[in-house]
Amino acid sequence: MRVNRVIAIGDFDGVHLGHREIFRELKEWAESLRAEAFLLSFDQNTKNRKVITEKAVKEFYFRQYGIEHWLTLSFEEWKEMSAEDFTRDFLKEELGAVGLVCGKDFHFGKDRAGNEFTLIANGIAVKKVENQTVEDLRISSTEIRKLLEEGSLQEAEQRMGHPYCLMGTVCHGKGLARKYGLPTVNLPVSEQQLLPPFGVYAAWVEAEGVRYPAVANIGVRPTVEKEGIPNAEAHILAEVPELYGKEIRLELKGYLRREMKFENQEALFLQIKKDGEQSLARLEMLK
Numbered sequence: 001m002r003v004n005r006v007i008a009i010g011d012f013d014g015v016h017l018g019h020r021e022i023f024r025e026l027k028e029w030a031e032s033l034r035a036e037a038f039l040l041s042f043d044q045n046t047k048n049r050k051v052i053t054e055k056a057v058k059e060f061y062f063r064q065y066g067i068e069h070w071l072t073l074s075f076e077e078w079k080e081m082s083a084e085d086f087t088r089d090f091l092k093e094e095l096g097a098v099g100l101v102c103g104k105d106f107h108f109g110k111d112r113a114g115n116e117f118t119l120i121a122n123g124i125a126v127k128k129v130e131n132q133t134v135e136d137l138r139i140s141s142t143e144i145r146k147l148l149e150e151g152s153l154q155e156a157e158q159r160m161g162h163p164y165c166l167m168g169t170v171c172h173g174k175g176l177a178r179k180y181g182l183p184t185v186n187l188p189v190s191e192q193q194l195l196p197p198f199g200v201y202a203a204w205v206e207a208e209g210v211r212y213p214a215v216a217n218i219g220v221r222p223t224v225e226k227e228g229i230p231n232a233e234a235h236i237l238a239e240v241p242e243l244y245g246k247e248i249r250l251e252l253k254g255y256l257r258r259e260m261k262f263e264n265q266e267a268l269f270l271q272i273k274k275d276g277e278q279s280l281a282r283l284e285m286l287k
Helices: 017-033 055-064 083-094 116-121 141-150 153-160 265-285
Strands: 005-009 036-042 070-073 097-102 125-128 164-169 184-188 199-207 210-219 231-236 247-258
Touching: 005 017, 017 036, 017 097, 055 070, 055 164, 055 247, 083 097, 083 116, 097 116, 116 125, 141 153, 153 164, 153 247, 164 184, 184 247, 199 231, 199 265, 210 247, 210 265, 247 265
Parallel strands: 005 036, 005 097, 036 070, 097 125
Antiparallel strands: 164 247, 184 231, 199 210, 199 247, 210 231
């Protein structure tokens, strides 16, 4: 039996409040038509920028906001398809699209040539969602990206409706922190991931459904590393089970200090203890 779908298409980078309004309209309209609410996203930023939310993080928030069905397309494979072919052959014939929800400035297909009229001409109804604003400024992934690059985490969180976060599988580090009674969890960071300024942050770590207070370092760990490869490392400020090989989510909540090179490892780990105390205080303030 053919499934009718109401669809939204986009990068959904940051999964911000504007996207959430699209999701709300998508679900309501699909339910009224007895159709399936369906998202089409892409495996990279379509404007060739670093991403605020990688695939795993986006999909986490899709589920959080009640989206059950989505498909992630390879942008490289689809970017040369004309808007007309994409609409007729893929949206209409393959996916069974009967409606599409979008923002005010919606374009798609090669050279962004497609718009609502392309869809309507192919029998797909269109609903446009009003732009969401904060302090009379339109919420956009571009604005959020700028705030994160500046280190303005609270302002970015206000526009996303959730903290900036990273997700991944905990990998083995050098084990140095464990020697000082400060075990950490390490997350590899993709080259495509947008990072806030290198430094130390008050943070939360979520693992297997449990949230733990933490202090996190985003950067290249100059005291103990020579390669200069960015990563995320967090010291959890509570008793926690072994997490190697487990998937975790790291939420950054507040900037504490810049990353710096210490004279020796002892000085570094002494500072981490102090950072942990500051992190607990900051997390308490931000409740």
